[in-house]
Amino acid sequence: MRPIMLKGHERSLTQVKYNKEGDLIFTVAKDKIASVWYSYNGERVGTYNGHQGTIWSIDVDSKSEFCLTGSADFSMKLWEVSTGRCLFTFDQDTSVRRVEFDPYDNRILAVTDKVMGFPGSIITYKINRDSPTQQDTTPLLKIDTKEGFEKVSVAGFSYLGKYIVAGHQDGTISKYDATTGALIGSVKAHEGLITDIQFSEDKTYFIISSKDKSASIYDVDNLKQLKRFEADAPMNSAAITPVKEFVVLGGGQEARDVTTTAANQGKFEARFYHKIFEDEIGRVKGHFGPLNYIAVHPSGSSYASGGEDGYVRVHTFEKSYYDFKYDVEVTAEAKAHAGEQ
Amino acid sequence: MTLEEPKIEDISVDDIDFSDLEEKYAVPEDTTFERFVVVDGCPVAPEAKVPVLTKVLTKLLSQAGTVVSFHMPLADGKTKGFCFVEYESQQNVDKAIKALNGKKLDVKHRLFLNRWNDVEKYAISGNITDEFVEPTLPPFQETDYLKSWLQDEAGRDQFLLHKNDTVGAFWNKKKHAPEPVIEPRVGWTDGFIKFSPKGQYAFSIHPQGIQCWGGKDFKNLKRFSHPKVRLIDFSPSERYLVTLSPDPIVLPPEDHPKRASFPFGPESEGHKLIIWDIATGLPARTFALPPHLEKVKEMVWPLIKWSYDDKYVARMGPNALAIYDTADNFSLLDKKPVKIDDIVDFEWAPAGVKFASSKQNDPLAHVLAYWTPESGNQTARVALFEVPTKKVLRTINLFQVSDCKLHWQDKAEYLAVKVDRHTKSKKTIFSNLEFFKLNEKEIPVEKIELKDRVINFQWEPNGDRFVVISKPEVVGANQTFVKNNVEFYAPEITKDKASALKKWICFKTLADQTSNTLKFAPKGRFLVVARIGGSKGFLEFYDLDYNGEKSENENVAANVRLLASDEYGGMTDVEWDPSGRFVAAWSSIWTHKIENGYRLFNFAGELLREELVDGFKDFIWRPRPASLLTGGDKKKVRKNLREYSAQFDETDLMEDSSSARELILKRRRLLEEWTAFRANVAAHKEQYGIVEVSHDNEDLEVIEEIKEEVLKETEEIVE
Known part of the structure; x- marks a missing residue:
């Protein structure tokens, strides 16, 4: 099937996200406007206007009622999904690089930048869902970048909203108790900036991508590396696919190096790896700039990629995608099937 | 009681201790004879000729510096055939000896200059014993068999892979991951690493000089000290190593403990080019860099040819x-x-x-x-x-x-x-x-x-055919858009053999090419035409003796056929293995910034293996010496080729299946591990708060949107 192109942003995309049902796609870019689209036909439903700078991050709650954006204008805004109304603005000291709802929709998380003497922090707030325009601006938790750590680049909630896992600039990942903020553990996962963190469906493990040209899967409980995927270009995003045991990686030659190389060498493709065997199994071409974010449909039927080129491409998976299996998997399934009978 | 300050006049001069000042300003007496030279081989002349002779010699010796004193001893009214010269400084002495020692004064007379100190040291009996003392030979150090890699049962070739600071030696395993010969070494070289022409030795470059490696495990064999060495070369039979450094050789001072073990004599002072004997590790000869090459930016290399x-x-x-x-x-x-x-x-x-x-x-x-x-x-x-x-x-x-x-x-x-x-x-x-x-x-x-300009010429090894790349000269055209031609030449077959002089004719032209590189297989017949550098690199594999369809041109013993081609953007080098069975093409970070790595092809251009390696620098095939097989032996092998190839096919198959088996086992293990991990998570559902995802769409509301578009509305009046 032909991919759907979402042409609406004027500058490079920073994040794309599906809602829980997968019928809507939320996108943010450096052009200060957040957009929401129908994933089925690529029609734009509306925009969220109000930010004064690049919007770095967006998240939508599980009921598709509210959505949250974090921007370089030193603020984080809560919006009503259905009307596009800005409900509340959380002002911050520095730009907000990452935002996320916890799995129960009643807490939010923000990662703020380390500039101008501010240490860079992970901040959580309680969300008042009953009267959304009245929010408590005192954070529940403020985890400043600890001594001996580089600044935090990405963060997210684990299962039950129990932990917060953060990726750092130097490739370290750290884990905190989401209620007390205590550091539980850390591990050096990569050699370069952690560019993205995305959790599995049940949030028990997560995938991180790095500028060191690789991505890896870690177990939330013991921060042990489960898998590692080697690529040939800096990776900006990584996602885990439901249904099939795959992961999707996106990235590409740094924008500043692109002019020195030919188009076919930019590596602006989405790469599919087998999650268990760590082999690359396919690539999808299309973007003509690095891929900045990849999101997979919650039911595993399509994926969306946002590129430096300003486009979002939504690809629906075809039959061959579902049919692809390694011989080992086929035998294992057959064996399990025989066991059941 | 008060203490009176002593008045300066009261102190007698004799009482002052001047020893510190004396020590400080003491003028050392020059009692050494460092500034003196003994000039031997002067003409023996009567006393009357002394002024003339003195004038001539002083003039000559003044070339090296001002002559302070000149003395020519006399005996029986005749000069004794030598004289003593004093220079202003020791530098003048060095210069004089370098320039004038062995100088011919006339047909009969040759001057020999020696330092006074040397004369004293060697000529005065007693200082040096006349007895010959046998120099002690260092004990013989056995090395591994240096050609051991040629004894590989499968006849495989070795190569070195250089990435970042690590160099590893490997056996070529075709499409499988190369098998390490030794553990890859970090910092094996500080620059590059090179094999000698017959493959016996590997040489690594370091700021202090060259190290030589060989044997089964690439053990260190020799060190050649040449600080800041830049370029190296070898003699064709790999007996000698040639090194060049921008830093001249500087002798340690005479009394320095290092002087005794310093391999160079005073004649090598200031030289930059050294020829080493590889077997002994000692310099065989040194040369100064010719003055016209001192300032060139890009050194012509090799400077000396064997x-x-x-x-x-x-x-x-x-x-x-x-x-x-x-x-x-x-x-x-x-x-x-x-x-x-x-x-x-x-x-x-x-x-x-x-x-x-x-x-x-x-x-x-x-x-x-x-x-x-x-x-x-x-x-x-x-x-x-x-x-x-x-x-x-x-x-x-x-x-x-x-x-x-x-x-x-x-x-x-x-x-x-x-x-x-x-x-x-x-x-x-x-x-x-x-x-x-x-x-x-x-x-x-x-x-x-030819009408065009030839930019590349290659003889077929072991043959009398050649291939050229020519570039048409189009006046005024942008040179980057002018396409090259690749032309194949072979001697014309003439019926009348006796009188025929060999004449080459072009029997095939590939027009409109962008290729710039020709690489013949080491044994001829197969040719790789490539474009190297830039993002539009490619390789084409040709067979010059294709024995399928008939030749296009019956006048030559050749039939060119394109076997395969491959695009390789960013390729920086291409090289045949010494046996002519494989071709390695690679992209080195030295000349191309990204997407480094290598590809391995067989001689027919089939891609066997591709590896992307970050920071990949070099791919170095280990050369082989010439075959020891006689013509008869080779013929026998050719005759029984079918049998041999059946054996090889079997080995390949076994190799393939064993690696396939390993892969399957590895995958099975990975799958089991993952299933176990998920099962463990599922067993602790409560703890992880996993809610079963309901796959029936009960709570999903399907909204169907029906869009009607009126394309055209016409009104017709029906009567």
């Missing part, structure tokens, strides 16, 4: 060619260089030459070719020159020459000279090819005139 059997080595100076005999302690042949005005370049024949006139048992001749450009009334010239007879065997005269390149065929049967000539207006350049046929009577020369 005859095919290491017997002679030659280097070019302005207007001269110096040939040295390695067997005679690297001494200059006939003690003087060969004067060749304006010589630009020379090349040794890569094999011994057998002339039509030479007899059955005559030794093979050492021949070199050189060329000189046009100057004044002289035409440009290419000449063949025999060593050691110094006989010019054949010359040709050329005019309107802008450049010449000398290409010897590897068996030295032919010399091709690519002559780039310019038109009278000097605006366009075209090439001529001049062929010297060394095996024929009186060395006939044949000429092929």
Whole structure:
């Protein structure tokens, strides 16, 4: 099937996200406007206007009622999904690089930048869902970048909203108790900036991508590396696919190096790896700039990629995608099937 | 009671202790004889001639510095044949000895200059014992068998892979991951690593010099100390190593503890080019860099060139060619260089030459070719020159020459000279090819005139065919859009064999090519035509003796066929393995910034293996010495090829299946591990708060949107 192109942003995309049902796609870019689209036909439903700078991050709650954006204008805004109304603005000291709802929709998380003497922090707030325009601006938790750590680049909630896992600039990942903020553990996962963190469906493990040209899967409980995927270009995003045991990686030659190389060498493709065997199994071409974010449909039927080129491409998976299996998997399934009978 | 300050006048001068000042300003008395030279070999002349002689000698010796004093002892009214000279400083002494020692005063007299101290040290009896003391030989150190890699049962080739700071040696396993010979070494070299021409030794570059490695495990064999060495080269039989460093050799001072073990004598002071004997690890000869090369940005390399059997080595100076005999302690042949005005370049024949006139048992001749450009009334010239007879065997005269390149065929049967000539207006350049046929009577020369400029010329190894890449000269056109032609040449077959002189004809042209590189397989027949550099690299594999369809041209013994081609953007090098079975192409970070790595092809251009390696620098095949098999042996192998190949196929199959098995087992293990991990998570559902995802769409509301679009509305009145 032909991919759907979402042409609406004027500058490079920073994040794309599906809602829980997968019928809507939320996108943010450096052009200060957040957009929401129908994933089925690529029609734009509306925009969220109000930010004064690049919007770095967006998240939508599980009921598709509210959505949250974090921007370089030193603020984080809560919006009503259905009307596009800005409900509340959380002002911050520095730009907000990452935002996320916890799995129960009643807490939010923000990662703020380390500039101008501010240490860079992970901040959580309680969300008042009953009267959304009245929010408590005192954070529940403020985890400043600890001594001996580089600044935090990405963060997210684990299962039950129990932990917060953060990726750092130097490739370290750290884990905190989401209620007390205590550091539980850390591990050096990569050699370069952690560019993205995305959790599995049940949030028990997560995938991180790095500028060191690789991505890896870690177990939330013991921060042990489960898998590692080697690529040939800096990776900006990584996602885990439901249904099939795959992961999707996106990235590409740094924008500043692109002019020195030919188009076919930019590596602006989405790469599919087998999650268990760590082999690359396919690539999808299309973007003509690095891929900045990849999101997979919650039911595993399509994926969306946002590129430096300003486009979002939504690809629906075809039959061959579902049919692809390694011989080992086929035998294992057959064996399990025989066991059941 | 008060203490009175002593008045200065009260102190007597004798009471003052001046010893500190005396020590500080003491003038050391020069009692050494460092500034004195003994000049031997002066004429023995009557007393009356002394003033004249003094004048002559002083004038001569003043070249090295001001002569402070000059003394010529007399006995029985005659000079004694030597004199004493005092210079202003020791530097003058060094200079004088360097410049004037051995200087011929006239036919009969040769001057010998010696330091006074040396005379005292050696000449005065008692200082040096006359008894010969046997130097102690260091115990013999056994090395591994240096050719062990040739004993590989599967006859595989080795190569080195250089990435970042790590170099590893591997066996070629075709499409499988290469098998390490040794553990890859971090920091094995600080620059590059190179094999000697027959593959016995590997050499690594370091700021302090060169290290030599060999044997089964690449053990360290020798060290060659040459600080900041930049360039290295080898003699064809790998007996000698040549190194060049921008830093001149500096002798440690005479009394320095390092002086005794320093491998260079005073004659090497200031030299930058060293020839080493690889087996002993000692320098064989050193040379100063010619002054005209001191300031060049890009050094011409190699600076010295070897005859095919290491017997002679030659280097070019302005207007001269110096040939040295390695067997005679690297001494200059006939003690003087060969004067060749304006010589630009020379090349040794890569094999011994057998002339039509030479007899059955005559030794093979050492021949070199050189060329000189046009100057004044002289035409440009290419000449063949025999060593050691110094006989010019054949010359040709050329005019309107802008450049010449000398290409010897590897068996030295032919010399091709690519002559780039310019038109009278000097605006366009075209090439001529001049062929010297060394095996024929009186060395006939044949000429092929081309319209285009040849940018690459390659002889087929072991053959008499060649391939050129030519670039049409289109006046005014943008040179980057001008496509090249690849032309294949072979000798014409003529019925009348006796009278026929060999004539080459072009039997195939590939037009409109962007290729710039030609690489023949080491044993001929197969050719890789490639474009190297830039993002549009490619390789094409050709067979020159394709035995399928009939040849297009019946006049030549050749049939060119494209076997395969592959695109390889960013490719920086391509190289055949020494057996001619595989081709490695790679992209090195030295010249290309991204997507580094290598690809391995078989001779037919089938891609066997591709690996992307971050920071990949170099792929180095280990060369092989010439085969020891006789012609008969080879014939036997060829005859039983079918049997052998069946065996090899079997080995390959076994190798394939074993690695496939390993892969399946590995995958099975990974899958089991993952399933166990998920099962563990599922068993603790409560703890993880996993809510079963309901897959029935009960709570999902399907909204169907029906859009109607009115395309056209027409009203018709029905009566």
